[in-house]
Amino acid sequence: MSPALVPALAPVQDAELADIVALVNSAYRGALATRGWTSESDLLGGQRTDEETLRADLAAKPGAAILTFRDGPEDKPHACAWVEPTDGEAWYVGMVTVSPLRQDGGLGRAMLEACEAHAKARGGRRMRMTVISVRDTLIAWYQRRGYQLTGETQPFPYGDERFGQPQRDDLAFVVLEKTL
Numbered sequence: 001m002s003p004a005l006v007p008a009l010a011p012v013q014d015a016e017l018a019d020i021v022a023l024v025n026s027a028y029r030g031a032l033a034t035r036g037w038t039s040e041s042d043l044l045g046g047q048r049t050d051e052e053t054l055r056a057d058l059a060a061k062p063g064a065a066i067l068t069f070r071d072g073p074e075d076k077p078h079a080c081a082w083v084e085p086t087d088g089e090a091w092y093v094g095m096v097t098v099s100p101l102r103q104d105g106g107l108g109r110a111m112l113e114a115c116e117a118h119a120k121a122r123g124g125r126r127m128r129m130t131v132i133s134v135r136d137t138l139i140a141w142y143q144r145r146g147y148q149l150t151g152e153t154q155p156f157p158y159g160d161e162r163f164g165q166p167q168r169d170d171l172a173f174v175v176l177e178k179t180l
Contacts, residue, residue, distance in 0.1 A: 011065045011066065011067055011068070012065070012066040012067070012068050012077070012080065014055065016068070016076075016077065017051045017054050017055060018051055019076045019077055020049075020054065020066060020068070020077060020080055021047075021049055021050055021051050021054065023076075023077055023078070023079075023080060023097055023099060024048050024049050024080070024095060024097045025047050025048050025049065026099065026100060027039065027048075027097045027098065027099065027100055027103075028040050028041070028044075028048035028097070029041045029044065029045070029046070029047060029048050029164070039100075040132065040135065040164075042167065043132060043134065043135075043166070043167055043168065043171065044163070044164030044165060044166055044167060044171075045164060045165040045167060046161060046164045046165040047164070048095075048164060049095070049162075050162075053162055054066070057082075061084050063084065063085040063122070064082065064083065064084035064085075065082075065083055065084075065118070066080055066081070066082055066083075066095070067080065067081055067083060067111070067114060067115060067118060068080045069107060069110065069111060069114070078098070078099040078101075078102050078107070079097060079098045079099065079102070079107045079108070079110075079111045080095065080096075080097050080111070081093055081094070081095055081096040081097065081111050081112070081114075081115050082094045082095040083115045083118055083119060085119070085122065085124065086128065088123065089123070089124065089125040089126055090124065090125070090126045090127070090128050090177075091115075091119035091122075091124040091126070091127055091128070092127075092128050092129065093112070093115045093116075093119075093127050093128070093129050094129055094130065096108060096111055096112060096115070097111075098111065108141075109145065112145055115127070116178070116180055119180065120180045124180055125179065125180055126177055126178065126179055126180060127147070127177065127178045127180060128150075128175060128176070128177045129142070129147065129175070129176050129177075130154055130173035130174065130175055130176075131173065131174055131176060132156070132171055132172075132173060132174075133153065133171065133172045133173065133174045134168075134170070134171065139174065139176070142176055143176075145178070146178045147176040147177065147178045148176060148177060148178065149174055149175070149176055150174075150175045150176065150177050151175075152174070152175035153172050153173060153174055153175065154172065154173040154175065155172055155173075156171035156172050156173060158171075
């Protein structure tokens, strides 16, 4: 993606959370006709997130932000990601989302790089993330961007509807990390 095509980056405002929810749910759990390559709807049903959860998580985690890409200040976001300081040097990045209508154009890479720059400007030295262990294509995509499997795993929160409705019983998260 050429620099001229990279849209404006901005933190999400509370009034925009409905747009973020629609964007994230369309990318992760969208209808078959519009889902992108990052969809996990074959693994999880239900919604990926909602306004109440995002609002509560932002309030509970000082320094956390949802960064967005949009074409202009009045436009709805077409890419977003969650960033959060975890231990002073490490930052968590998650919910990296690009509208299915704009995938395969470099926006995911640009969004990830913007999150890394955001963390680094605030003293971050490492980025960490979790990915569902059976999402081999997505894990490989992150590895091509410098993220490495740490060997750590985390259990999938079965029974917590905030994470969706699992369609299989072998889900877990793997942890990836990148030095900035």
